[in-house]
Amino acid sequence: MADVTTTLPRVLEQLTRDPGRPRVTWYTDAERVELSGTVLVNWVTKTTNLLVEELDAGPGARVLLDLPAAWRALMWAPAVWRSGACVVLPDGTGTADGGGVDVVVTDRPEAHTTGVPLVAVASPALARSWPGPLPAGALDAAAAVMTYGDTLGWLPATDATAPALVTPTGSTAHAALVEHARTVAGTGSAGSRVLLDVGSTADRGAALAATLTTALAAWSDDGSLVLVGPGLDAQARDRLRRTERVDADATA
Template sequence: MPATTTDSPAAGRPADVAALLAGLVREPGRPRLTWYGPDHERVELSGAVLANWVVKTTNLLVEELDAGPGVRVLLDLPAHWRALTWAPAVWRAGACVVRADAARAPADGGRVDVVVTSRPDEHGTGAPVVAVSLAALARSWAGPLPRGAVDAAAAVMTYPDALGWVPAVDTGAPAVAGGPDVAHAALLGTALGTAPPAGARVLRDVRGLDGVDLALAAAATWAVDGSLVLVDGGALDDAALERLRTGERVTHDAG
């Protein structure tokens, strides 16, 4: 399927991921991402910290894995806060996020140049593998890794806080591949089709989403100067969810 190129951001909205990230640091201490995991861990990232994670991850992708226009990165991550650092980093490098299906293959059957996964043992050796721990604020992968795999938690922290050289983004190249394709030029415009009200504190249940869907929803929220509270609704009863809404000052429920 050809890359979609017709959608564009509304006036006053960031036109690309670089501008989106710049918007996150205009109020650097403001929470932009709060995660309640199924094991009841809570992770909160301010705009400055979130942008810093994306910058470091972009540097790793470009310097170690040659990410750039035309490079396809299989994002085999669940709907988890760590997907919200990796997908924007792939886009900032000008590369393409490829959706993964349950069989660990690209949904559109195309090639894969890099694999970013929380399941490194389930991927072959055809492309470099980056192992992403889902443990709260893990600093390294727990246990042995397949030969040649990159330990994301350890490696990302070695890269600079300032963005290094990145290739120019080819706006006509795919930013998302598989179900359907979306070009870089249309990435934020497509995401904004489901944007919440401007400035909203958004509660979103991650059940039923993959890492790519969650990243697009997050991009839409940040593009309208909002913030996210992510929960696995199956881990909370109604009373706990209502307490969370109040405690996190939620203003918009995305379901």
């Protein structure tokens, strides 16, 4: 059994040690998406390269992550952290806190008129481009991420004391990110398959915070996340608990 890891780079490294093992399984009434550790880290790497090379992400940069609490958020948040930048989560209205942001990553680009770089993220698992027109200058994530390398390029040095995660209720530094996740998200024993149901959580920021902290806590203990979105009734949730061999629960 792997040791508990306490930094994001080590957490990501641990995910690839058992390359075919599922680390994220995402369920709604419409789709099921499963990512092995290797596939997940590959997406994170590509996305990190895009953030650094295309959007100048790095220490001091603040990235608003206005996305559903779903599997794509688990690509984008670690990529922001890997670049040394800070993830800012939306409040109940989908906006940032009062400090302003440098990049917006969202599935609803029409809702943002901030004047900063805008990245549009299509939600469907098989999307290869944004399904429709985009605001002028917006970056189509589905098309762009695939063009970046599978190996990390140059990265700025992360400031361990700088904020890594900002929510409407507080902030967490890079050095404390994994330990914070382990403190707020009970995820059972080492290697657990942890279920988190965010399907009924109306507050996007709260659902994202629960998803990110639960995933980090589970991964740091060599576990995996079964993330349940909207549309599943009680019978379907009970069935997936059995089929996915869930052995711990977290609370959104």
